[in-house]
Amino acid sequence: MALRIGVDIGGTFTDLVALDETTGAVVTTKALSTPRELLEGVLSCVDQAGVRLADCRFVIHGTTIGINALLELKGARTGLITTEGFRDVLEIGRGNFLKMYDVLYRRPEPLVPRGRSREVPERLSATGEVLVPLDEEAVRAAARQLLAAGVESVAVVFLFSYRDPAHEQRAAQIVAAEMPGVSVSASHRITQEWREYERTSTTVVNAYVQPIMDRYLGAFRQGLEGRGFRGQLLVTESNGGAFSLDAARSKPVHTMESGPAAGVTGCARLATVSFDMGGTTAKCAIVERGLVQTTDEYHVDGRPLRIPVIDIKEVSAGGGTIAWIDAGGALMLGPHSAGADPGPVCYARGGQDPTVTDANLVLGRIDAGRFLGGAMPLDLAGAVRAIDGTIGAPLGLTRAAAAAGIVRLADVKMALAV
Numbered sequence: 001m002a003l004r005i006g007v008d009i010g011g012t013f014t015d016l017v018a019l020d021e022t023t024g025a026v027v028t029t030k031a032l033s034t035p036r037e038l039l040e041g042v043l044s045c046v047d048q049a050g051v052r053l054a055d056c057r058f059v060i061h062g063t064t065i066g067i068n069a070l071l072e073l074k075g076a077r078t079g080l081i082t083t084e085g086f087r088d089v090l091e092i093g094r095g096n097f098l099k100m101y102d103v104l105y106r107r108p109e110p111l112v113p114r115g116r117s118r119e120v121p122e123r124l125s126a127t128g129e130v131l132v133p134l135d136e137e138a139v140r141a142a143a144r145q146l147l148a149a150g151v152e153s154v155a156v157v158f159l160f161s162y163r164d165p166a167h168e169q170r171a172a173q174i175v176a177a178e179m180p181g182v183s184v185s186a187s188h189r190i191t192q193e194w195r196e197y198e199r200t201s202t203t204v205v206n207a208y209v210q211p212i213m214d215r216y217l218g219a220f221r222q223g224l225e226g227r228g229f230r231g232q233l234l235v236t237e238s239n240g241g242a243f244s245l246d247a248a249r250s251k252p253v254h255t256m257e258s259g260p261a262a263g264v265t266g267c268a269r270l271a272t273v274s275f276d277m278g279g280t281t282a283k284c285a286i287v288e289r290g291l292v293q294t295t296d297e298y299h300v301d302g303r304p305l306r307i308p309v310i311d312i313k314e315v316s317a318g319g320g321t322i323a324w325i326d327a328g329g330a331l332m333l334g335p336h337s338a339g340a341d342p343g344p345v346c347y348a349r350g351g352q353d354p355t356v357t358d359a360n361l362v363l364g365r366i367d368a369g370r371f372l373g374g375a376m377p378l379d380l381a382g383a384v385r386a387i388d389g390t391i392g393a394p395l396g397l398t399r400a401a402a403a404a405g406i407v408r409l410a411d412v413k414m415a416l417a418v
Contacts, residue, residue, distance in 0.1 A: 003055050007042055008062035008259045009033055012279020012320050012340045016045035027051070030372060033279075033340040038065075038216070039223040046227070054228030062236045062259035065216050066209040066252045071301055075208035076183070079151035080112045081142050081171060082200070083159040084119040084132075089200045108302040111208045116149055118142035120171070128163030139171045143178035153183040155207040157200045162192040183210045190251055191306045193296070198306040205305060206253035213252035217245055239308040240265040240292055254307055256300060260285075261310045268292050273418060280337040282317040282410075284417040285310055317413040319357040320344055323387075323406045325394055333409045346383040347376075354390050358383035359406035362399060 002021040007014065010033060018027045029048040034040040046053065069075045082089070090110040099105040120139050123132035146154060154175050161168045165188035172186040185207040187199050221233055235248035238257040248255055260276060264285040267274035274285045286293055293311040298304070316334025320343060326332050333356070338344050342351035344358050346368070360366050361383045368378040384399060392402035 002057050003051055005056050005059045009038055010259060010278045011337060014041035014045055016049060018049045018051050035341050039220060053224055056229055056231050058232040058234060060234045060236060060242055062262045063255060064259050066213050067256045067300060069209045069212050070205060076152040076211040077150055078112050078204060078208045079146035079154045080117040080204060081154060082119060082157045083123060084121045086159060087117045087119045089197050093197055111204050116151060118145060122158055122167050124160040124164055126160055134167040134170055136174060139174045140178055143175045147179045153207040153211050155185045155203045157187040157203050161188045183207060185210060190253060193306045198304045201303050202253060202305045202307060205303060206251060209252050214249045217249050221245060236262040239294055240310050253305060257309050257312060260312050264292055264310050278318045279320040280318040281314050282414045282417060283312050283314045285312045313417045315413045315417045317410040320355050322353040322355055323391055331405050331409060345386040346378040348379040348382060354386040356406060356410045358386055359403040362387055362403040
C-alpha cells in the first residue's frame with residue numbers, strides 16, 4: 001500500500017484526507033483541534049482513518065500556527081538590525097489608512113519597538129553599488145545589545161539588499177555567531193522585492209513567528225516519525241504551492257494563508273467561486289478559467305507582507321464566531337471566536353458566549369445527536385440558555401428570532417465577502 005495524506009489543522013477542527021495510490025480509495029476524517037498539543041488532533045484523525053503512517057509516501061500539511069501567533073501577538077521577542085538612518089521605517093510606515101472611514105482606527109503597534117531596533121553603517125545604491133562598506137564591528141555591537149535585551153529572533157534588513165545581498169549575508173553570519181540559538185531572518189532570503197517598509201515588515205513578521213513555527217514543525221515531524229512515518233513532509237504555501245518542511249521552518253511567513261490556500265487550489269478544477277467556512281472565519285476566492293488569482297499586496301492585521309498569496313477575502317463568520325450586543329444595542333458578530341477550546345456553548349467544554357453553531361443548533365439545522373458522525377453529542381439546552389440570556393432577553397427577541405438574527409448576520413457577512 002502507498003498512501004498520500006493531506007492534513008489541515010484549523011482553529012476548531014482538524015481534517016485529514018488519505019489517498020490509497022494503488023486503489024484510488026479516499027478516506028476523510030475529522031477531529032476537534034487540540035490547541036495545547038496540536039499533534040493529538042492529527043493522530044486522532046489518523047486512527048479514525050485506520051491507516052499506518054509507515055505506509056505513507058508523503059504528508060502535506062496546511063497550518064494556521066504562524067498567522068495565529070501573529071494575530072494573537074504570541075510570537076518571539078524580536079529585534080531589528082538595519083541600515084543607518086532607517087531605524088524608524090516600521091514606525092513611519094505609509095501615510096495611507098487601511099480603514100479610511102473608521103474614526104477609531106489605530107495603526108498596529110510595531111512588532112519591534114524602537115528600543116530593540118539597531119542601525120549599522122552600510123549603504124548600497126539603488127543599482128547595488130556599495131556606497132558605504134558594512135561596519136562589522138557595529139553589527140557585533142548591535143547583536144550583543146539585542147542579546148542583552150533578551151531578543152529571541154533577529155531580522156536583518158538593509159537598504160537595496162535585493163540588488164546585492166552580500167552585506168546582509170555577512171551581517172547574518174555575525175549575528176548568528178554572536179547570538180547562538182537565536183533565529184536570524186535576512187530580508188534577501190524572505191522577499192526580494194522593492195519598497196523598504198513592506199520588505200522590512202515582511203522580514204520582521206518572519207522573524208516574529210519563526211521560533212514558534214520551527215518548534216511546532218519539528219515536533220510535528222518527530223510525532224509522525226514516532227508512528228513510523230519515513231516519507232516526505234511538505235507544507236502548503238500561501239500561494240497555493242508547497243515547500244519542504246525545512247523551508248517552512250526558516251521562512252514561515254510564506255505559510256500565513258497555508259490552509260485556506262490549499263482549499264482554493266483544490267477547488268480550482270471544479271468551481272469559479274471557492275468558499276470555505278471554518279470554525280473561526282469564512283473565506284472566499286475567485287477562480288478564472290481554472291486559474292487561481294494571486295496578489296502580492298497582502299496585509300495581516302494591518303501589517304503589510306510582500307509575498308505571493310492567493311487572493312482570499314476573509315470575514316469573521318465561522319461556526320465558532322461569537323455573537324454579542326454593542327453599546328448601542330445592535331447585534332454584532334465577531335471578530336472573536338470560541339475556537340475549539342472551549343468552543344461553542346453546545347460543545348459543553350466551558351464556553352459561555354453564543355456562537356453561529358449554537359444558533360444553527362437552536363434552529364434545528366444541526367442534529368444534536370449526530371454531530372461529527374454521532375461521536376460528539378451537542379448540548380442543546382446550553383445553547384438555548386446562551387442565546388436566550390445573552391441575545392434574546394436583552395433585545396426583547398424570541399429564542400427563534402435571536403438565533404435567526406445571528407445566522408442572518410453571518411450570511412450577510414459571507415455574501416459581502418463573495
